[in-house]
Amino acid sequence: MNELSTAELYLQDFHQRQPGVTSAAFGQLPALSASARYASTYALLARLVPDVDTPQSVLDLGCGDGHLLALLVAREQPQLQLIGLDMSASELAVARAILPPSVRLLHGRGQALELPSASVDYLVSHMALMLMDDIEQVVREMRRVLRSDGRFAAIVGRTFLLGEVNDVFMRVFKPIVSTELPPLRFGDRRTGSEAGWRELLDGSFADVEFDDIDVPWTPTPGELWTALLDTYDIDRLDDGARQRLRTAFLDAVAPLQGGDGKVATGWGLRLVRARAA
Numbered sequence: 001m002n003e004l005s006t007a008e009l010y011l012q013d014f015h016q017r018q019p020g021v022t023s024a025a026f027g028q029l030p031a032l033s034a035s036a037r038y039a040s041t042y043a044l045l046a047r048l049v050p051d052v053d054t055p056q057s058v059l060d061l062g063c064g065d066g067h068l069l070a071l072l073v074a075r076e077q078p079q080l081q082l083i084g085l086d087m088s089a090s091e092l093a094v095a096r097a098i099l100p101p102s103v104r105l106l107h108g109r110g111q112a113l114e115l116p117s118a119s120v121d122y123l124v125s126h127m128a129l130m131l132m133d134d135i136e137q138v139v140r141e142m143r144r145v146l147r148s149d150g151r152f153a154a155i156v157g158r159t160f161l162l163g164e165v166n167d168v169f170m171r172v173f174k175p176i177v178s179t180e181l182p183p184l185r186f187g188d189r190r191t192g193s194e195a196g197w198r199e200l201l202d203g204s205f206a207d208v209e210f211d212d213i214d215v216p217w218t219p220t221p222g223e224l225w226t227a228l229l230d231t232y233d234i235d236r237l238d239d240g241a242r243q244r245l246r247t248a249f250l251d252a253v254a255p256l257q258g259g260d261g262k263v264a265t266g267w268g269l270r271l272v273r274a275r276a277a
């Protein structure tokens with residue numbers, strides 16, 4: 001792999017310490033679009049890959065521990081050729097342990113895919129594209145490896161938390177970010193908006209479509225805090241700042257608890273789909 005940026009080195013370190021953290025958070029939570037409910041955001045992406053008898057090659061870009069690939073393997077679709085690529089060797093080691101040898105796993109970066117041009121029919125990606133440096137180069141590589149008319153579908157971030165809990169979290173988090181979080185830019189801001197995605201995909205992809213995907217979750221404040229500990233920016237705080245954030249957040253969120261002690265929230269995500277033009 002080429003030399004990694006500071007953000008990429010941090011991501012590698014995080015995923016070495018916590019492989020499988022994303023599928024642990026999202027793998028069991030139902031996902032809702034405006035018109036349908038899915039077992040999870042991974043199941044949503046798996047459903048988009050056509051269940052056909054003809055040969056079909058699928059690349060999962062930023063495949064992590066292979067959770068999405070495992071759902072595709074479980075379909076027992078004989079002509080499906082599955083490939084996963086990730087820059088984290090630790091995530092890939094978990095993926096290798098759970099996936100059959102027929103699934104090809106590549107250690108590399110989305111900016112330089114070691115795959116032939118026009119060799120992929122469907123490119124999927126779950127919660128990874130918004131982290132990638134030089135996303136324009138990643139999009140060029142996505143288009144290069146996809147056949148003409150090949151499809152692309154990705155789940156990326158939209159908001160952070162759902163509902164009022166997000167406002168409460170941002171209110172206590174922002175002052176800590178500005179004073180105590182060392183600056184580090186993950187990915188390209190354009191991956192956070194529909195307009196940004198249209199700009200990135202313009203010219204090489206057509207039929208660009210978006211769906212808001214909500215992953216509702218009603219945890220106790222303590223359970224929510226535990227989940228937040230597995231997010232990059234909170235992980236990057238030093239222990240003192242993290243403890244101050246914990247106290248401020250748990251105090252601020254307490255009034256939102258229902259009679260059962262839980263808070264209605266979840267994760268606000270976006271499905272981006274397009275066709276290689």
Ligand SMILES: C[S@@+](CC[C@H](N)C(=O)[O-])C[C@H]1O[C@@H](n2cnc3c(N)ncnc32)[C@H](O)[C@@H]1O
Pocket residue numbers: 011012015022023061062063064065066067085086087088091108109110111125126127128131132133
């Ligand atoms: C939030 S995790 C998601 C993993 C998996 N798709 C899932 O949802 O379970 C993001 C993954 O993207 C990978 N990643 C980030 N930037 C990358 C890049 N430029 N090239 C390849 N992988 C990258 C990380 O190593 C990590 O495994």
